[in-house]
Amino acid sequence: MLRRWQQAWRDWRRRRVLEARAIPDELWLETLRGWPFLRHRSLEDLLRLRELTSLLLDRKEFSTAGGLVLDDAMAVAVAAQACVPVLHLPGELDWYDGFVGIVLHPSEVVVPRQWHDEDGVVHSGDEVLAGEAIEGGPLMLSWQDVRLGGRDGRLETDQDPAYNVVIHEFVHVIDMRDGQVDGMPALPTRVQRERWQAVMGEAFARHAAEVDADRPTWLDPYAAQGPEEFFPVAAEAFFVAPHGLALEFPEVYALMRDFFHQDPRLHAR
Numbered sequence: 618m619l620r621r622w623q624q625a626w627r628d629w630r631r632r633r634v635l636e637a638r639a640i641p642d643e644l645w646l647e648t649l650r651g652w653p654f655l656r657h658r659s660l661e662d663l664l665r666l667r668e669l670t671s672l673l674l675d676r677k678e679f680s681t682a683g684g685l686v687l688d689d690a691m692a693v694a695v696a697a698q699a700c701v702p703v704l705h706l707p708g709e710l711d712w713y714d715g716f717v718g719i720v721l722h723p724s725e726v727v728v729p730r731q732w733h734d735e736d737g738v739v740h741s742g743d744e745v746l747a748g749e750a751i752e753g754g755p756l757m758l759s760w761q762d763v764r765l766g767g768r769d770g771r772l773e774t775d776q777d778p779a780y781n782v783v784i785h786e787f788v789h790v791i792d793m794r795d796g797q798v799d800g801m802p803a804l805p806t807r808v809q810r811e812r813w814q815a816v817m818g819e820a821f822a823r824h825a826a827e828v829d830a831d832r833p834t835w836l837d838p839y840a841a842q843g844p845e846e847f848f849p850v851a852a853e854a855f856f857v858a859p860h861g862l863a864l865e866f867p868e869v870y871a872l873m874r875d876f877f878h879q880d881p882r883l884h885a886r
């Protein structure tokens with residue numbers, strides 16, 4: 618009985634949030650125009666995306682750094698893109714429960730880093746970040762890079778290489794939900810986990826070999842950094858340039874389609 622009561626309360630609360638946080642038509646259309654890949658779905662999915670965006674805006678706290686002035690259009694643009702991967706994932710926004718804060722910087726952030734090499738020698742240098750997801754948050758994004766993931770990035774066709782920092786960082790969050798940043802999300806069955814490792818392992822090795830050999834690759838060479846980067850980069854391609862990914866890595870495309878319960882090719886050009 619308690620469960621049913623809880624569900625009823627949740628439904629009521631969801632309706633309240635959707636009313637209170639409804640995204641005005643003009644703002645929503647502006648977002649779809651700015652990030653055209655958002656439109657590559659059925660009308661039903663678009664309505665669902667708009668609702669989920671309101672719900673995410675209710676759950677997260679946006680802030681800015683470096684003098685950037687936050688407005689509704691920026692928050693909606695980030696939230697709408699962040700909702701794409703979880704649109705049909707069971708549990709939808711629960712995948713993002715591990716953090717609350719989203720911090721937008723005007724452009725890339727330079728972070729001083731120190732690391733040990735194989736001989737134990739300490740090196741230091743700057744790392745340039747377009748975004749960063751860490752366990753517990755906050756999630757950091759360069760607004761300039763968020764814009765590059767949209768119309769400003771001038772993606773000519775859906776076969777061109779993808780770049781989308783919002784998808785990238787939120788897929789890191791999906792990956793780390795099980796407490797491990799290893800390029801494999803929580804999967805319910807052993808068969809699924811084995812398939813994931815086989816498909817992604819093979820694709821990663823092939824891509825890393827191309828990058829090591831200095832050959833030009835369709836997929837962002839950054840994916841060769843490690844399996845934990847291959848997953849978010851492949852997911853960027855899956856949602857933004859699905860035809861290209863399906864041509865380059867058909868098994869990866871099929872794996873993503875089954876995991877995300879979406880087939881972006883159906884509505885993309």
Ligand SMILES: [Zn+2]
Pocket residue numbers: 785789845846849
């Ligand atoms: Zn990354």
